[in-house]
Every structure is written in structure tokens, then in C-alpha cells.
Amino acid sequence: MTVTTAAAPAWTAPEATAALLRRLTGVSRLGVAFSGGVDSALLLALAASALGRDQVVALLGVSPSLAVDERQAAHEVAAQIGVRLVEVETYEAERAAYQANGPDRCFHCKDELFTRIDDEVVATHGLDAVAYGENADDAVRPDRPGSAAATRHAVLRPLADLGLTKADVRHLARDLGLSVADKPAAPCLASRIPHHSEVTPAKLAQIDQAESALRRLGFADLRLRHHDQVARIELPEADLVRAVTSPLREQVLAAVRAAGFTFVALDLAGIQSGAFTLPLLTIGRGPGVPGPTAERPHESHRG
Numbered sequence: 001m002t003v004t005t006a007a008a009p010a011w012t013a014p015e016a017t018a019a020l021l022r023r024l025t026g027v028s029r030l031g032v033a034f035s036g037g038v039d040s041a042l043l044l045a046l047a048a049s050a051l052g053r054d055q056v057v058a059l060l061g062v063s064p065s066l067a068v069d070e071r072q073a074a075h076e077v078a079a080q081i082g083v084r085l086v087e088v089e090t091y092e093a094e095r096a097a098y099q100a101n102g103p104d105r106c107f108h109c110k111d112e113l114f115t116r117i118d119d120e121v122v123a124t125h126g127l128d129a130v131a132y133g134e135n136a137d138d139a140v141r142p143d144r145p146g147s148a149a150a151t152r153h154a155v156l157r158p159l160a161d162l163g164l165t166k167a168d169v170r171h172l173a174r175d176l177g178l179s180v181a182d183k184p185a186a187p188c189l190a191s192r193i194p195h196h197s198e199v200t201p202a203k204l205a206q207i208d209q210a211e212s213a214l215r216r217l218g219f220a221d222l223r224l225r226h227h228d229q230v231a232r233i234e235l236p237e238a239d240l241v242r243a244v245t246s247p248l249r250e251q252v253l254a255a256v257r258a259a260g261f262t263f264v265a266l267d268l269a270g271i272q273s274g275a276f277t278l279p280l281l282t283i284g285r286g287p288g289v290p291g292p293t294a295e296r297p298h299e300s301h302r303g
Helices: 013-023 038-051 068-081 096-100 105-121 146-152 166-175 201-216 237-243 248-258
Strands: 030-033 056-062 084-089 129-132 223-227 230-234 263-266
Touching: 013 038, 013 166, 030 038, 030 105, 038 056, 038 068, 038 129, 038 166, 056 068, 056 105, 068 084, 068 201, 084 105, 096 105, 105 129, 105 146, 201 223, 201 248, 230 248, 237 248, 248 263
Parallel strands: 030 056, 030 129, 056 084, 230 263
Antiparallel strands: 223 230
């Protein structure tokens, strides 16, 4: 009889902290581009441990593409870690290329964020460097044009450089007791709009209102895709039957219609990460994605 044992975790929190500290040689004060998700939360917590809480600042980009619930949650996570959070107002919605919503939309969003940080935050807070929470799985995905903006602005990506996968990130977040250790991914609201359909504040507000209402109905993981009058809801497979069973079905319908949609559809394929972007991209690099193409420094394998 063969006995199979679970593989030991690749990292412990002290090991990850020590490895990060080595990556941050010469950095005394660090800004972390922070969303409140598990990747940036882990990076923030490890950096606070490595450099000291007073030497790290969480930088939250705020614009209409940030859900109200996510903004509040980010403040709560930063408070749990014990690091100061600074909100950075961004204006990607004024960029024509962002409004056009091509496959490179994320580049323009991240470029706006990192430009604002460079121009308005680095000197004010005496930062030696800025980092963001790209992990090793993200780095090999072709639907991440925002990484080109990070390269353009010399933003560090220590989790990816250390080879930390999403599984590693979640394991370490649990080890550190972070409240977001098992939080589902929460991409920006603009990701719910099909490419080449204009991104507008009105559409973003509709999506935010409808998704917030659905979360209050008990759907923790979801995407609401905006197809003009039609709202297409993506849910995990385990939630599909529940969503169409009375009385919840009527509550879902009312909540989404209250946000301004005429028709409400449930996608039987469930949650689909990158559903709009991946079909439009060439493997390895999306068409029209601007920015440097040079290999990233210190990158061992690549999310």
C-alpha cells in the first residue's frame, strides 16, 4: 500500500520575510500599491515585518473603477496590518485610451496610478521604492498588460521575483492571520465591461451598485458583466442553483434591475477570469500593449 503525504509548504512567514528583506537591499522606506486583496496584503505585511511598520506606506488608488466595498475593506486590512494607508486619487477615466477599453486598458490604469505615485507621493512620504503585489502565477499570464506599466515606472514585484505562487501567497497569509487570506479575487469594475465598449462612470456605478446588492444577498464571489441593458452574472458553480431558486431568484432580479439593467442573465459557465481579454490576446503579449518589452530584472519565472 502506498501512502501519499501532502507536500510541505514551500515557504514559512519568517523565510519569506528574510527573503523579501534581501530583495529590498538599499530600501529604507517602501510604498506598496495596495488594493486590499490577498497579494498586496501579504506584500504589505511582509514589508512591515522586514522594514518596520513605520517604514511602509499602503498606497490605495481611488477612482470610479474601485468598488465602494473594496475601498472600505482595504482600509480595514491596512489597519489590521498596522500600516498607514494613503489614498491616491487617479484619473484614468479621463484618458481616451482607457475609455476606449481595448485589451491594454489595464496598462493605462496602472500607468495613471504609478504616475500619480511618482509625481505626488514618493517625495512627500520619502519613499525609496514602490512595489506591487504581482505573484509568480500572474507573471506568466498574457492578460496582464498592467505589468508593462510597472516596468515603465521601475515598480518592484518582489512576490513574483521570489517565485511565490498564488497558493504560496494564500498559505503565508493564513500563517500571518490576515483576514483576506481566502478572499476571492476582486478585479476592478472596468473589467466587467466588454473590450471596445466604452468605459463610463455611469456603467461603473451600475456594476458597483448591482454587485454590492448581490453580495448582501450572500454571494461572496461574483462578477456582473455589463452588456448595455443586459447584466450577465457569473457565480461559482455551487451558487448557480441557489441563485435561480425562489425566493432568492426574485431578490436577485430586483437587485440587479434596481441598478438600471433591463434584463438579468445567469452565465452557466460560472466565474471566468480573463473572459473578455484572453480571447483577444496573442500568447505571451497582447496586441497594442505599450511599454517596455525587455525582460524584467531579477524575475525567476514569471500572477
